[in-house]
Amino acid sequence: MQAKCLPTLVALCLSAIAGYSHGAPADKVAELCGSCHALERPDYETQGREERFSRKAPPLYFAGNKYRREWLAGFLQEPYPLHPSGYFPERKLRDTPEGDMPDENALAAHLQLSESDAAEVADYLMSLQPYAELITQDSYSEGKVALRMGTLDFRKFKGCDACHQDSTDNGGFSGPILYDAWNRLQPHYISAFLKNPLQWDPNTIMPVPQMNEQAVHKLVDYLKAIGETE
Amino acid sequence: MKAITVAAISALLSPLSHGADDASGERLYTMYCTQCHGMHGNGLGVNSSRMSVQPRSHIEREEMMARSDEELFKVIQQGGKSIDKSNLMPAWGDNLSEEEISALVAHLRQLCCKESGNE
Incomplete structure (x- = not known):
């Protein structure tokens, strides 16, 4: 009996040393x-x-x-x-x-x-x-943006809809859909990623937006607005 | 753990200098440009059907020859607005090294003006 249990015990010990169990x-x-x-x-x-x-x-x-x-x-x-x-x-x-x-x-x-x-x-x-520090360093706090202004900003002024959809019938096909972004992503992640996507992924196909912090936060608020409307 | 985190973030904050030289202009074009300019460079990328301004066709010799290499470099690096064109063309200067942008310009010249195909 002891001999039969030995391999199991050895396996358990090795697993414990490795820091996890099977x-x-x-x-x-x-x-x-x-x-x-x-x-x-x-x-x-x-x-x-x-x-x-x-x-x-x-x-x-x-x-x-x-x-x-x-x-x-x-x-x-x-x-x-x-x-x-x-x-x-x-x-x-x-x-x-x-x-x-x-x-x-x-x-x-x-x-x-x-x-x-x-x-x-x-x-x-x-x-x-x-990257917890990138999250804690981010200064976004939830705000409100008029849906009409947010739409104009996202589509016309920033051109985000060249690649991203802010509704099922508007926006490009190459980037991830964004009408679900607020429900999918942590707000500080969206904000920190928009400020500098390369900090998260050096091989991202997201261009670094040429935006100040206030403009970034407006876009996050727009994603919040459409996410809560969906 | 904190030290590891800081090290990881520091590594990411450094410019990706690496294999810029490894990636050919064609490879970079596939990665960064084809979604709008098309897999054939004809301006009919997968996003184009929903764009308010149509992306430039890179296989039209006459139009492309009207742009100098310096202009092409500038528009890739600083975006469409830098040459009074659409803001739908983003600035890639933070994503790509100057060597990579030069490789892209060389590839654009191949697309538009190589001897076989588009003359």
Whole structure:
């Protein structure tokens, strides 16, 4: 009996030394998410731009600084496309005489989890917070913007809708949809990312907006306004 | 933990100098430009059908030859407004190094004016 138990005991001890037990959330997330999403910071300095070409999905190693936990748990149970034409370089396009068109039917379906698995994965992802200081340093506080002015600002003055949708019938197809951004993302993340996307992702395809802090906060307020209207 | 966090943030704050030289103009064009200017460079990118100002076609020789390399560099680096064009063309000067922008300009010249194809 003792001899039979020995391998198990050794395995348990090794797991304890490694800092987790078999079936721990980290293992589960690595298994479920790790083949497409980066769960650790890539070596950007060595890989250069090629890092971006190796991606299959957005990095998640700072998910706890980025997403709202409630949204994550819900998304994992009922996923929906965030990038209407796919996440670069996995763009799904139809080559037509009118130009490149999004090919929604070619988008890969995101993994769908049970309620309990989604909760476990969301809790683990929310623990990944390497950029907590970028969040705490951000000065955004919720404000109000008139919907009409916010729309004008987002579309005409800032040109965000070249790539992003602020409603299902307005805006481009290459960037992530933004009509759900307020419910998906932490307000300080939106603000800090808008101020300097490169701090979060050196290989982002989001240009660094040439905006002062007040202008950034106005845009965040607009995303709040449309998010709460949806 | 705090030290690791600070180190990670510091690393990110540094400009991505690395493999600028590794990424060819064509590769950079695919990554940063095709969403609006199209996978064929014809101005019909996936965003174009919903844009209020149509992106420039980069395969039209005459139009492209009317722009100097310096102008092309400037519009990529500082955005459309810097040459009195649309603000829908963003400024990429913070994202891309000068070497990368030069590589993009060289690729634009290939697209518009290479000997085979578009003459």
